[in-house]
Amino acid sequence: MRIVIAGGHGQIALRLERLLAARGDAVAGVVRRAEQGDDLRAAGAEPVVLDLESASVEEVAERLRGADAAVFAAGAGPGSGTARKDTVDRGAAVLFADAAVRAGVRRFVVVSSMGADPDHRGDGIFDVYLRAKGEADAYVRGLDALDWTILRPGALTDDSGTGLVRLEARTGRGAVPRDDVAAVLAELLDTPAMSGLTLELISGSAPVPVAVKAVAGN
Numbered sequence: 235m236r237i238v239i240a241g242g243h244g245q246i247a248l249r250l251e252r253l254l255a256a257r258g259d260a261v262a263g264v265v266r267r268a269e270q271g272d273d274l275r276a277a278g279a280e281p282v283v284l285d286l287e288s289a290s291v292e293e294v295a296e297r298l299r300g301a302d303a304a305v306f307a308a309g310a311g312p313g314s315g316t317a318r319k320d321t322v323d324r325g326a327a328v329l330f331a332d333a334a335v336r337a338g339v340r341r342f343v344v345v346s347s348m349g350a351d352p353d354h355r356g357d358g359i360f361d362v363y364l365r366a367k368g369e370a371d372a373y374v375r376g377l378d379a380l381d382w383t384i385l386r387p388g389a390l391t392d393d394s395g396t397g398l399v400r401l402e403a404r405t406g407r408g409a410v411p412r413d414d415v416a417a418v419l420a421e422l423l424d425t426p427a428m429s430g431l432t433l434e435l436i437s438g439s440a441p442v443p444v445a446v447k448a449v450a451g452n
Contacts, residue, residue, distance in 0.1 A: 235254075235259045235302040235423065236259070236260040236261075236262070236300060236301045236302050236303075237254055237259055237261050237262070237301060237303045237304070237305060237423060238261075238262045238263075238282070238297060238298050238301045238303075238339075239261065239262070239263045239264065239279070239304075239305045240264045240286060240304070240306045240307060240326065240327075240330045241263075241264070241306070241307040241308025241309060241345075242265045242270075242274055242281065242282070242307075243263065243270040243273060243274065244307050244308065245412050246307050246345060246412050246419070247307040248263075248273065248274070248277050249412055249413055249415075250307070250416040250419050250420060251263055251274065251278060251279035252416075253416055253417065254278075254279075254420060254423075255277065255278025255279060256278065257420075261277075261278060261279040262279060262280040262282050262301075263277075263279045263280070263281055263282065264282045264284050264294075264297065264308075265281050265282065265283055265284075266283070266284075266285050266286075267283070268281075268283050271283070282297050284297060286322070286325075286326035286330065287318075287321045287326060289329070291329060291333050291336060292333075294329060294330060294333035295334075295336040296337075297333075298334055298337035298339050299337045299339075300337075301339045303339065303341035303342070303423050304330065304334045304339050304343070305342075305343045305345070305419060306331070306342070306343070306344045306345065307345040307419075308322060309322060309323055310322040310323055319362045319363045320366055323363060323366040323367050323370060324366035324369050324370045327344065327367075327370035327373070327374070328370060331373065331374050331377055331380065331382075335377060335379040335380060340379070340380060340381045341380075341381050341423065341426070341429075342380040342381065342382045342383075343382070343383050343384075343385065343419060343423060344370070344374055344382065344383070344384045344385065345385055345387070346367050346370070346371050346386045346432075347363070347386055347387070348386045348387060348388045348389075348407070349386075350368040350371055350386060351365065351368040352365060352368035352369040352371075352372050353365075353368070354368060371384050371432065381429035381430070382429065383422050383428045383429060383430075383431055383433070384431070384432040384433070385415070385419065385422065385433055385435055386433065386434045386435065387410050387415045387434075387435045387436070388405070388407060388409050388434070388435065389407075389408070389409040389410070390409070390410065390411075390412050390415065391409050391411050391412070392412060393411040393413075394411065394413060395412075395413025395414040395416075395417060396411070396414065397414065397417060398414075398437065398438055398440060398441060399414050399418060399435060399436070399437060399438045399440060399442055400435070400436050400437065400439070400440065400445070401418060401434075401438075401440070401445040401446065401449055402434060402449070403431070403432065403434065404434060405434040405435065405436045405438075406436070407436075408436030408437060409437060410435055410436050410437050411437070414437065414442065415435060417442045418435055418442055421443055421446040422446060425446055427450035428446065428449065428450055
């Protein structure tokens with residue numbers, strides 16, 4: 235497959251790029267700065283320099299044409315203010331989804347957040363973040379032209395992955411290594427039956443392929 239990942243220099247994205255490249259997929263990662271390209275090339279991905287906060291839908295669609303799947307893994311990141319929660323966590327996700335529709339890329343996977351909710355209340359930075367992610371998720375769910383899956387991991391850690399997870403519509407709170415999030419994303423891209431699902435992810439007892447197949451079977 236050819237897969238394009240928004241937020242290609244992010245911690246989850248770099249892990250995903252390594253996994254996809256290792257299994258023979260062609261991977262491109264959208265990044266804001268050219269100097270991030272070496273890290274992507276080291277992961278086996280092609281860097282595509284494009285600022286999703288200022289690009290047009292057509293500019294993004296041009297980079298997506300010919301892809302088999304798209305993954306939105308971008309985020310404003312820690313230390314960013316409320317304005318960038320809107321322009322990246324919501325706005326860039328909406329832009330990337332619209333561009334996928336225009337480019338004819340049906341398979342679309344979103345890395346969201348546990349607790350994302352367009353009706354989440356509060357004025358703190360994290361409240362704004364959860365609301366922005368929730369609004370983006372709701373927008374993607376409304377696009378019939380996409381075969382979307384929304385993944386909502388729990389608290390992210392840099393621990394080594396165990397390959398054992400809990401993947402359900404509702405898991406309850408918990409943590410999960412970024413390694414395991416990337417492994418689940420790679421499996422989701424290979425499983426069309428996961429389309430139309432919003433799933434939470436934490437560490438658990440099921441091997442990643444088993445966890446994905448169990449949800450797909452339901």
